[in-house]
Amino acid sequence: MIVRPGEELSNGTILIERGVISAIGTDVPIPEGARVIEGAVACSGFVDPWSSLGLDPAxxxxxxxxxxxxxxxxxxxxxxxxxxxxxxxxxxxxxRLQVGRSAPMAGIGALVHTDEGTKPAVVLEDACLAGSVGLSRGGRAPDVFDRIAEVDRLVGALEKGRRYRESEVTFKKELADWLAAIAEKVTELEKDFKKAKKDREKEQSEAKEKSKEFKEEKYKEDKKPRKVRPDPDDDALARAVEGEIPLVVEVHRASEIQRLLEKTKPFDRLRLVIAGGTESLAFAEELVERSIPVLLWPTPMGSNRPDEYRDHDPALAGELARAGVRVLIGTGGGDETRELRFLAALAVGHGMEREAALAAITTIPAQVFDAA
Incomplete structure (x- = not known):
């Protein structure tokens, strides 16, 4: 029984009650009347972190x-x-499913069960925010200036999200201060009520004697802080900036990866995940230092490949893993989730350690997308 990469049990037992694993071990008591299924090997379920299986194609x-x-x-x-x-x-x-798999800004991804009968079918409805930089779209590869501009637009959107969240925090503080000031003034007025009432009656009497109009003294309170106008897009970006959800960016070439790493450095809470990463090996040291995982699609490719995959190499998964980078293996954003284990095996065939490949389709994607 493979409990997790690096942890195996011989002659183990898995107890499942009401569709949920309740116990794992070598001495788990089997309840009377339980259905017994025996097999040579049992393993934790695989997770495809890069798929569109079960999504409307459009x-x-x-x-x-x-x-x-x-x-x-x-x-x-x-x-x-x-x-x-x-x-x-x-x-x-x-x-992990994602609409707009080639879009510059793709929206909120979801982690779902492949078995539609599982309740709930959706594990996480907000597993990540996703986008892409420098991809070939419509059969055309963008030039270097367009690719760098895409990085800058993405970072600009993140900055907008950060300002939105800062505005929300500022509003909450100002509102709390305003409410406290109002409460303090109410207490003060209540304390001085009797004296103020006598003074008012005296002023009314004097005005009447002098045949003058009595004017009430109006209390001018501080202006109430203006609430931040809700913006769903800015809110989603703010969640990524604050590290509430990871940001998955498909980026391949060294120039865009370098620019992306440089421009996102000020966002100290951002949980960046690089997808594709064809030329990411040169940045392995920084990826390890900043704990940035790389999501790979180690599939064989012929000569008719997109420009961003020009230097694609299935050996990259093993090279990054040996450098200490956390590697995830996925099926490239298509429907071929059934091929996931074969892609992991292919990575092993190109030099990746067996346990590292198993972790790349089990524990690491679960940790990265908050499902561990």
Whole structure:
């Protein structure tokens, strides 16, 4: 029994009650009447961290979503159900899905069960915020200036999200101060009420004697702070900036990776995840230092590959892992989640350690996307 990478049990038992694992071990008592299934090997479920399995195809390929677009709105349980079953039979029990897989800003991704009968079917409806930089779209590869501009636009959006969150925090503080000042003034007025009442009656009497109009003294309170106008896109960006959800950016070339790492350094709470990362090995030291994982698609590619995959090498997964980078393995954002274990095996065949490959499709994606 493979409990997790590096931890195995011989002659182990898994007890499942009401669809949930309740115990694992070598001396787990089996309840009377339990259904017993025996096998040579049992392993934790695989997680595909880069998929669109079960998404409406138009939404998966959408090029103009916004930061607030939610992948859960595009789930289609009737689309290719046999592929979901095949993924489940291949050991993949969960997948991170993303609409707008090639969009500069793709919105909120979701982590879902591959078995549509599992309740709840959605593990996390807000697993991440996603975007991309420098991808070929419409069969055309952008030039270097366009690619760098895409990085700057992404970082500009993050900065806008940070300002939005700062405005929210400022409003809450100002509102608390305003309410405290009002409460203090009310206490003061209540304390001086009797004296103020006598003074008012005296002033009324004097005005009447002199045939003058009595004018009430009006209390002028401080202006109430203005509430921040709700903006779903800025809120989603703010959540990523604050590290509430990870930010997955598909980026391949060294120039864009370098720019992205440089420009995101001031966002000290940002949980950046690089997807694709074809030329990321040169930045392994910084990736380790900043704890930035890399999500790879170690599939064989022919000569007719997108420009950003020009230097694609299935050996990259092993090289990054040996350098200390946390590596995730996914199926590239398509429907082929059933192929996940074969991609992990391919990475092993190109030099990745077996346990590292297993972690890349089990524990690491679960940790990165807050499902551990």
């Amino acid at each position: 939404s998966a390929g959408e090029l103009a979503p916004t930061a607030a677009t939610r992948t859960t709105d595009a789930l289609d349980p009737w689309y290719l159900p046999e592929w979901r079953r095949e993924a489940l039979q291949a050991g993949v029990t969960a997948a």
